[in-house]
Amino acid sequence: MDQHMEPVFAYIDAHSEEYIDLLKKFCSQPSVAAQHLGMVEMAKLVEDQVSLLGAKVQQVPTDGNPVVYGEIDGGKPWTLTFYNHYDVQPPEPLDEWITPPFEPDIRDGRIYARGAADNKGSFLSRWCAVDAYQKVYGDLPCNIKFITEGEEEIGSPNLDPFRIAHPDMVRTDGIVWEGGSKDINRGPLQITMGWKGLCYVELRCRAAKGDMHSMNAPIVPNAAWRLVWALRTIKDENDHITIDHFYDDIIPPTEEDMAYLEQLNYDGDRVRAANGIDHFINNLSGIALKEKLLYEPTANIAGIESGYTGEGSKTVIPSYAFCKIDFRLVQGQDADRVVQLLREHLDRRGFQDIEIIQHSGKNPYRADTKSRIVRAALRNAEKIYGMKPSIYRNGAGTTAMGSFCGPEGIDAVSFGIDHMESQIHAPNENIYLEDYINGIKMTAAVMYDFATMD
Amino acid sequence: MDQHMEPVFAYIDAHSEEYIDLLKKFCSQPSVAAQHLGMVEMAKLVEDQVSLLGAKVQQVPTDGNPVVYGEIDGGKPWTLTFYNHYDVQPPEPLDEWITPPFEPDIRDGRIYARGAADNKGSFLSRWCAVDAYQKVYGDLPCNIKFITEGEEEIGSPNLDPFRIAHPDMVRTDGIVWEGGSKDINRGPLQITMGWKGLCYVELRCRAAKGDMHSMNAPIVPNAAWRLVWALRTIKDENDHITIDHFYDDIIPPTEEDMAYLEQLNYDGDRVRAANGIDHFINNLSGIALKEKLLYEPTANIAGIESGYTGEGSKTVIPSYAFCKIDFRLVQGQDADRVVQLLREHLDRRGFQDIEIIQHSGKNPYRADTKSRIVRAALRNAEKIYGMKPSIYRNGAGTTAMGSFCGPEGIDAVSFGIDHMESQIHAPNENIYLEDYINGIKMTAAVMYDFATMD
Numbered sequence: 001m002d003q004h005m006e007p008v009f010a011y012i013d014a015h016s017e018e019y020i021d022l023l024k025k026f027c028s029q030p031s032v033a034a035q036h037l038g039m040v041e042m043a044k045l046v047e048d049q050v051s052l053l054g055a056k057v058q059q060v061p062t063d064g065n066p067v068v069y070g071e072i073d074g075g076k077p078w079t080l081t082f083y084n085h086y087d088v089q090p091p092e093p094l095d096e097w098i099t100p101p102f103e104p105d106i107r108d109g110r111i112y113a114r115g116a117a118d119n120k121g122s123f124l125s126r127w128c129a130v131d132a133y134q135k136v137y138g139d140l141p142c143n144i145k146f147i148t149e150g151e152e153e154i155g156s157p158n159l160d161p162f163r164i165a166h167p168d169m170v171r172t173d174g175i176v177w178e179g180g181s182k183d184i185n186r187g188p189l190q191i192t193m194g195w196k197g198l199c200y201v202e203l204r205c206r207a208a209k210g211d212m213h214s215m216n217a218p219i220v221p222n223a224a225w226r227l228v229w230a231l232r233t234i235k236d237e238n239d240h241i242t243i244d245h246f247y248d249d250i251i252p253p254t255e256e257d258m259a260y261l262e263q264l265n266y267d268g269d270r271v272r273a274a275n276g277i278d279h280f281i282n283n284l285s286g287i288a289l290k291e292k293l294l295y296e297p298t299a300n301i302a303g304i305e306s307g308y309t310g311e312g313s314k315t316v317i318p319s320y321a322f323c324k325i326d327f328r329l330v331q332g333q334d335a336d337r338v339v340q341l342l343r344e345h346l347d348r349r350g351f352q353d354i355e356i357i358q359h360s361g362k363n364p365y366r367a368d369t370k371s372r373i374v375r376a377a378l379r380n381a382e383k384i385y386g387m388k389p390s391i392y393r394n395g396a397g398t399t400a401m402g403s404f405c406g407p408e409g410i411d412a413v414s415f416g417i418d419h420m421e422s423q424i425h426a427p428n429e430n431i432y433l434e435d436y437i438n439g440i441k442m443t444a445a446v447m448y449d450f451a452t453m454d
Numbered sequence: 455m456d457q458h459m460e461p462v463f464a465y466i467d468a469h470s471e472e473y474i475d476l477l478k479k480f481c482s483q484p485s486v487a488a489q490h491l492g493m494v495e496m497a498k499l500v501e502d503q504v505s506l507l508g509a510k511v512q513q514v515p516t517d518g519n520p521v522v523y524g525e526i527d528g529g530k531p532w533t534l535t536f537y538n539h540y541d542v543q544p545p546e547p548l549d550e551w552i553t554p555p556f557e558p559d560i561r562d563g564r565i566y567a568r569g570a571a572d573n574k575g576s577f578l579s580r581w582c583a584v585d586a587y588q589k590v591y592g593d594l595p596c597n598i599k600f601i602t603e604g605e606e607e608i609g610s611p612n613l614d615p616f617r618i619a620h621p622d623m624v625r626t627d628g629i630v631w632e633g634g635s636k637d638i639n640r641g642p643l644q645i646t647m648g649w650k651g652l653c654y655v656e657l658r659c660r661a662a663k664g665d666m667h668s669m670n671a672p673i674v675p676n677a678a679w680r681l682v683w684a685l686r687t688i689k690d691e692n693d694h695i696t697i698d699h700f701y702d703d704i705i706p707p708t709e710e711d712m713a714y715l716e717q718l719n720y721d722g723d724r725v726r727a728a729n730g731i732d733h734f735i736n737n738l739s740g741i742a743l744k745e746k747l748l749y750e751p752t753a754n755i756a757g758i759e760s761g762y763t764g765e766g767s768k769t770v771i772p773s774y775a776f777c778k779i780d781f782r783l784v785q786g787q788d789a790d791r792v793v794q795l796l797r798e799h800l801d802r803r804g805f806q807d808i809e810i811i812q813h814s815g816k817n818p819y820r821a822d823t824k825s826r827i828v829r830a831a832l833r834n835a836e837k838i839y840g841m842k843p844s845i846y847r848n849g850a851g852t853t854a855m856g857s858f859c860g861p862e863g864i865d866a867v868s869f870g871i872d873h874m875e876s877q878i879h880a881p882n883e884n885i886y887l888e889d890y891i892n893g894i895k896m897t898a899a900v901m902y903d904f905a906t907m908d
Contacts, residue, residue: 196669200767209730214780215650215851217754218693218746219722219734224755224777225689232686235679237804239672268673276663280673292672300671301678302770303761308778313654313813315780316756319730323678324762326668326769350691359767397669 002383008444011132016437019128020111022049023436024104026120027113033087033154039065042086043150046123050146053130057146060166062158065150069169072130072144078372078451079143081172083404083412084123085152088115089425096427112430117422119178121431121439123148125417126176129443141451145172152178155360156400163404170408174373174450176443177401180416182435184267188387189442191377192414194366194394195402196297197329199338200359203227204322207353211307214315223321224306230351231323234299234342239281241299243338243345251332253295256369260393261290293396298328324359328398335361365402366394371411376449381415384442389415415442456837462898465586470891473582474565476503477890478558480574481567487541487608493519496540497604500577504600507584511600514620516612519604523623526584526598532826532905533597535626537858537866538577539606542569543879550881564884571876571885573632577602579871579890580630583897595905599626606632609814610854617858624862628827628904630897631855634870636889638721642841643896645831646868648820648848649856650751651783653792654813657681661807662773665761670771677775678760684805685777688753688796693735695753697792697799705786707749710823714847715744747850752782778813782852789815819856820848825865830903835869838896843869869896 012019026049031042043059043066050070051057059066068086091101091114099105104113115121130144147169149159163170181190207223235241253261268280268289284292302325307318327338339358346354367374381389395414405412417439423429466473480503485496497513497520504524505511513520522540545555545568553559558567569575584598601623603613617624635644661677689695707715722734722743738746756779761772781792793812800808821828835843849868859866871893877883 198769200769202767207731212729213851214752214754214756215782215849216725216747217752217780217782218748218750218850219738219743220729220731221733221735222755224758228682228685228755228758229691231679231682237683271670275666275674277661277674279675281675284673289673293670294672296672298668298671300668300769300771301676301682301761302668302768303763303772304678304682304775305759305763307755307757309757309759309776313656313778313780314756315652315654315754317754318757321758322763324767326671326767328669328671395669396672397667 005445005448007136008132009441011136012128012437012440012444015132019124019440020433020436022128023111023116023121023124026124027104027115028102030102031087031115032090033065033151034090039087039150043068046086046148049127053127053134055144055146060162060169062162064158067150067162068146068148070146072140074140074143076140076142076451078173079145079171080373080447080450081145081147081175082126083147083175084119084126084178085149086123087150087153088118088120089153093427098428106433109434110430110432112428114429116429117418117431118424118429119152121417121436122178122180125436125439126443128440129447132440133444133447141448145169152400159400160403163408172410174371175405175410175412176373176446177399177412177414178416179399179418180414181418181420181422183265183390184270184420186419186432187265188390189381189385189415190390190392191381192392192395193369193374195364195398196394196396197333197335197364197402198360198362198398199327199329199335200324201339201342202322202324202357202359203230204355204357205353206320208317208319211316211319214317217317220317222317224318226351226353227304227306227321227323230346230354231301233345233349241297243341244348245341246297246338249332249334249337250297250330253291257295257393260391261287261294263388264290264390264392266290266293294392294394295330297330297333298326300326300328302326328396329364331364331366333364335363362398362403363406364394365406367405367411367413372450372453373411373413376446376453377413377415379449380442380445384438384445459899459902461590462586463895465590466582466891466894466898469586473578473894474887474890476582477565477570477575477578480578481558481569482556484556485541485569486544487519487605488544493541493604497522500540500602503581507581507588509598509600514616514623516616518612521604521616522600522602524600526594528594528597530594530596530905532627533599533625534827534901534904535599535601535629536580537601537629538573538580538632539603540577541604541607542572542574543607547881552882560887563888564886566882566884568883570883571872572878572883573606575871575885575890575893576632576634579893580897582894583901586894587898587901595902599623606854613854614857617862626864628825629859629864629866630827630900631853631866631868632870633853633872634868635872635874635876637719637844638724638874640873640886641719642844643835643839643869644846645835645843646846646849647823647828649818649851649853650848651787651789651818651856652814652816652852653781653783653789654778655793655796656776656778656811656813657684658776658809658811659807660774662771665770665773668769668771674771676771678772680805680807681758681760681775681777684800684808685755687799687803695751697753697795698802699795700751700792703786703788703791704751704784707745711749711847714845715741715748717842718744718844718846720744720747748846748848749784751784751787752780754780754782756780782850783818785818785820787818789817816852816857817860818848819860821859821865821867826904826907827865827867830900830907831867831869833903834896834899838892838899
């Protein structure tokens with residue numbers, strides 16, 4: 001591989017200014033889906049840019065912003081897809097930006113702009129890789145697809161409909177997903193091969209028509225107490241989830257899974273110090289900490305409210321209470337099944353008065369570690385970055401990767417150009433230019449190996 | 455008694471227009487302590503009015519609004535005190551008033567105005583009773599004191615300091631307290647001989663410096679869960695308070711207490727229907743319902759909040775959670791002791807991370823049922839109202855009566871001119887003129903019996 005890619009890497013280095021200018025151009029175009037800002041212009045920019053590679057490009061209409069779909073079909077045996085999105089998070093609060101969010105600024109080796117990391121830098125690192133390879137060799141080693149949606153930051157409401165409506169566009173032999181960071185201190189590149197599922201529910205309880213004077217508390221049901229009692233049956237103080245049959249379907253970590261954990265560097269002390277955390281749950285550390293973080297499901301109260309929450313005291317019996325819970329799901333679990341288990345669990349304990357509203361449900365997803373795209377990613381990181389990668393058998397969070405790739409049985413991997421202080425979704429979003437250039441090289445190398453290895 | 459009081463009652467009837475005009479005059483003067491509105495003028499109005507009875511009156515300075523103290527010392531064996539307050543609740547929301555709050559309006563036998571019930575009508579029912587008796591007999595049967603504070607609606611912050619600073623003014627043989635209502639449907643007069651205590655606390659938990667992404671939920675402590683788990687140790691699903699030793703100091707109801715319950719008419723079905731309550735706690739009814747309402751303590755979650763409580767979903771680990779709890783305390787319990795028990799209880803279970811903030815603490819209070827003032831009240835209600843009274847050995851709520859009378863060992867009783875739809879603290883506050891006139895007669899009769907009975 002090395003010899004074959006050297007000219008491509010040299011080309012990338014020689015044209016780094018041009019590629020950085022391209023990133024500045026993309027980041028200068030606002031594209032805030034939540035605010036309907038610049039979406040038409042941005043979709044056109046992506047369409048034109050992908051066309052420059054000789055791709056057949058179209059804007060595929062959806063109920064929201066179009067998906068920009070591009071395809072370079074060279075009649076090769078393998079097809080590789082790059083998933084990205086062209087929308088960004090709102091830039092607010094504006095006064096916390098050192099330089100304006102849509103006026104990219106380079107300082108101390110970093111480029112600052114909304115979208116620099118998430119995910120215009122990511123998109124262009126894929127584009128530039130294809131461009132450089134083409135410029136050096138004329139032909140590409142595999143067929144390429146670009147799927148670039150415009151609604152990721154508002155929850156990708158039309159991505160599943162797109163997947164279902166266009167199986168031909170979705171069909172592929174592997175996906176390089178958006179995003180991807182480096183470890184704390186800009187350490188090793190993180191390579192992620194899957195994510196947990198997410199089941200987000202709201203529990204609601206109404207116990208009376210309106211709040212009543214708390215002198216009636218001996219006899220009038222209190223919605224807040226009802227909810228507290230119901231919640232206590234969901235998880236105990238050892239952080240064990242106590243919903244009946246909750247763990248039944250889980251596929252436990254394999255030896256291979258545990259081997260991935262072993263090699264993973266997770267700096268717990270630093271995470272605790274940075275976030276003012278006295279101790280992790282159950283005082284965990286070492287391999288047990290990593291195992292719980294990555295391979296165990298959660299039942300997280302994300303919010304709860306009932307009754308009087310202002311200053312001082314008010315003596316009232318809350319008639320209404322609600323809480324929001326997100327369940328992160330691991331291999332074997334199913335989001336809808338979890339809601340069903342929760343309903344049965346609450347009913348069995350007399351909590352028919354607790355209503356369950358399901359806000360979302362995504363199943364867990366993991367790529368096959370033996371798949372071409374995973375193997376191609378794993379074998380190139382150390383060569384490019386000079387350090388063994390941090391391999392996440394699955395991430396602790398959830399992305400659209402799961403709902404997009406899972407049902408189609410597509411293998412996907414994520415690696416990218418962010419770092420731990422990229423301020424994604426926050427003011428002063430940034431990436432290191434060095435990480436951007438390395439990301440282009442990494443993508444090019446992965447593409448070549450994906451196409452040519454055994 | 456009857457013969458002696460007949461001329462007084464006749465005088466009251468003959469001068470009812472005059473007494474109603476006086477109520478209109480008082481209700482025309484705004485006196486909103488929370489808004490510093492008209493307090494000086496109102497204190498002067500009370501001072502002048504009490505002076506008309508020949509009382510020695512002074513405005514006793516406090517850190518807030520003065521207490522108007524008046525004394526008619528006729529060298530009698532017994533001294534009776536009338537406690538009232540000259541401040542009212544804010545009248546807002548103004549647009550819900552049919553007629554303006556400080557322009558008293560008489561419609562369908564009721565007078566509508568802020569303060570008509572709470573508590574200018576109550577104050578004047580005492581004043582008019584003394585006036586009428588004086589007009590008929592020249593002399594009063596007992597010494598009289600008027601203690602009229604100006605901060606009841608903002609929590610009486612200077613009433614305890616007044617009590618401690620002026621033991622001579624507080625000294626008495628019995629107090630008729632403010633307020634007092636009638637049963638639902640304007641049924642029997644309620645006579646109340648005490649109240650529960652109140653211990654209001656806030657529980658606070660901080661688990662991290664700030665909220666974190668919920669992908670970290672497997673390992674990062676969640677303040678909302680900590681609070682839920684702590685709360686679950688405070689009360690169980692049968693509404694049994696499970697704080698260690700919480701019930702130890704309680705003096706159980708006596709046979710006399712239970713006899714009072716027996717005679718008490720409490721229309722549970724109507725309360726449930728009016729408030730949209732499916733069933734009372736533990737499906738209680740009858741005597742058990744009344745016993746729990748009046749003779750059992752509570753641990754009421756008045757409010758709880760943590761994390762994300764807006765629309766839709768946000769995946770966050772709350773770093774901070776708080777809840778407000780009001781404990782209503784019964785005979786034998788002490789507010790400070792309850793806080794101490796709660797602290798020890800939580801510590802014993804590893805909840806040192808739950809902070810307790812005490813907002814207020816008032817001990818329970820009950821008058822001696824054999825005291826002169828209680829006996830005088832009980833023997834007159836049926837004669838004046840034509841129905842046996844509803845006797846509350848203690849109310850389910852809490853008033854300043856307890857902290858004022860309890861420490862001094864003074865017996866107090868409450869009966870008054872409100873009814874169940876008096877809209878106290880709400881728009882269109884009102885009382886029936888008939889109840890006002892009967893309240894004057896009741897007060898006069900109680901004063902006479904208090905002074906003269908064995």
